[in-house]
Amino acid sequence: MPPRKRATLREVAKATGLSPAAVSYALRGLQVSDETIERVRRAAAELGYEADPIARALASGRTGMIGLLCGSLEDLWQQSLAVGIGRALLANDKYALILDAAGDPRREQALAARLRDQRVDGLIVQPVDPASPYWAELCESMPVVAVGDALGAVAGAGEVVFDNRAGVTLALRHLRDRGHRRVAVLTPTQASTPDRPADVYVTAEAERLGLDIRVVTAPQSTSAATKVAWELLGEPEGERPQAVFCFADSIAYGVYAAAARRGLRVPDDISVMGYDDHPMSALLTPGLTTVNWDIDGIVRAAVHLVLEAVDADGEGGHRRRVVQAPGLRERGSVRDAAVSRG
Numbered sequence: 001m002p003p004r005k006r007a008t009l010r011e012v013a014k015a016t017g018l019s020p021a022a023v024s025y026a027l028r029g030l031q032v033s034d035e036t037i038e039r040v041r042r043a044a045a046e047l048g049y050e051a052d053p054i055a056r057a058l059a060s061g062r063t064g065m066i067g068l069l070c071g072s073l074e075d076l077w078q079q080s081l082a083v084g085i086g087r088a089l090l091a092n093d094k095y096a097l098i099l100d101a102a103g104d105p106r107r108e109q110a111l112a113a114r115l116r117d118q119r120v121d122g123l124i125v126q127p128v129d130p131a132s133p134y135w136a137e138l139c140e141s142m143p144v145v146a147v148g149d150a151l152g153a154v155a156g157a158g159e160v161v162f163d164n165r166a167g168v169t170l171a172l173r174h175l176r177d178r179g180h181r182r183v184a185v186l187t188p189t190q191a192s193t194p195d196r197p198a199d200v201y202v203t204a205e206a207e208r209l210g211l212d213i214r215v216v217t218a219p220q221s222t223s224a225a226t227k228v229a230w231e232l233l234g235e236p237e238g239e240r241p242q243a244v245f246c247f248a249d250s251i252a253y254g255v256y257a258a259a260a261r262r263g264l265r266v267p268d269d270i271s272v273m274g275y276d277d278h279p280m281s282a283l284l285t286p287g288l289t290t291v292n293w294d295i296d297g298i299v300r301a302a303v304h305l306v307l308e309a310v311d312a313d314g315e316g317g318h319r320r321r322v323v324q325a326p327g328l329r330e331r332g333s334v335r336d337a338a339v340s341r342g
Contacts, residue, residue: 007047015043065097066306067115067123069108071148072188073100075220076250077276077295078126081147084299085124092307094121103188103220105129116141122306127151130196143309147302149197150321158305158320160298164198167291167326168205171273174289174328175243176209179337180271183211184232184241186218186225186251198247198275214241218251225254226261233262233270242271242337249274249281252288252333267335277329286332293324 013020016039026032026040043049066089070078086096097120101108108128115123122143127135130149135157138144144151145158175183183206189199199215206213218228225246233240233255246252252274259266266272266286274281274290281288301322308320 007044007049009049011047012040012044012049015047016040062121062310063119064093065095065118065120066310067112067118067120067125068096068098069111069115069123069125070098070100071108071126071128072103072220074102074222074224074250075188075248076222076253076280077248077278078220080278080295081126081299084295085303088299088303092303094307101128103128103190105132105190109134112138121310124302124306125151143306143312145302145306145309147298158302158309160301160305160322160324162198162293162324163326165201165205167275167293168198168201170326170328171245171275171291172202172205172209172211174330175245175271175273175334176211178243178271178334180243180334181210181212181337182241182243183213184244185213185215185247186228186232186244186255187215187247188218188220188251189247190217202245218246218254220248220250222250222253222257225251226257227254229255229258230261233258233264240270243273243334244270245273245275247275249276249278249288249290252290253280253284256284256288267333271334271337273334281329282331284333289331289334290329292327292329294327298324 009020009023013023016023022032023040026037027044068082068085070082073079073082082098086098089096097115099111099115101111105128109132112123112125116138124145124147126147127149130146130151135151136154139154139157147160148162150159150161151157185202187199189196216228216232218225244255246255252272255272256266259270264270272288274288277290277292281290305320
């Protein structure tokens with residue numbers, strides 16, 4: 001059978017005895033009574049009327065699309081974040097246009113510009129390079145909400161930021177309290193973005209706690225992280241770190257894989273700690289001790305802030321900030337250094 005022809009606004013108007021303008025207002029819940037709104041929406045449903053998204057965008061100046069620019073979708077936690085935000089936007093009659101910066105600051109900037117040029121109503125970004133001056137320019141043209149790290153001192157940007165100082169302290173103190181002194185920190189941060197807050201805090205906090213740390217760059221891809229961890233864990237027993245703290249659970253999964261290939265046991269020979277509590281972390285043997293950031297709370301806050309900014313239509317210009325506090329999710333991947341063989 002041929003597809004059913006889309007019912008028009010005029011047909012809904014004819015069925016209800018109203019003008020097309022009145023029907024348009026009713027469908028948007030504007031300037032008419034609740035009784036009229038109900039009557040029009042019922043008629044529209046019976047006729048199978050659906051608003052033309054292009055016409056609606058032209059009339060309202062909005063596309064109904066929210067850009068979601070992820071730092072790296074190789075990271076499993078960011079995949080979960082994208083799924084959550086996409087579903088939450090859909091529940092609010094918006095659609096997510098999801099792009100992947102792949103950990104590259106130049107790609108991130110290019111994709112952000114492309115989303116702006118495609119007239120998305122707003123942007124949620126988990127920035128690779130939060131200190132870039134580009135964000136100030138972008139925030140002048142659309143609402144932007146950052147997740148994870150704040151976009152410098154950009155006025156008008158919303159942000160759902162991690163209390164990285166508290167998170168790093170929580171993780172390193174836990175390792176210290178279990179007797180670990182030699183700690184390797186695996187981070188996805190590259191030399192081009194050295195000022196990311198978590199990396200700055202980890203150096204200062206390790207010094208304060210008396211830890212001997214070594215910071216190593218490791219991609220958020222589990223397979224790539226496995227290669228980095230393989231080299232790290234191949235060092236002689238007296239030089240090998242007693243514990244590895246990973247700034248993404250996806251990286252920690254690579255440490256597990258490399259340890260197994262080296263014939264090392266977690267946590268008997270090497271303690272491992274993550275930083276985002278991906279659901280898979282509870283399924284490992286042993287389960288991964290990690291830092292939990294309440295991803296559901298992050299999704300709710302980010303979607304609320306971007307929709308609020310879109311509805312404000314550029315008015316106000318004040319910065320909205322939500323700070324996510326960390327929690328320690330203790331499982332079995334960290335044990336007392338005195339019991340470890342390393």
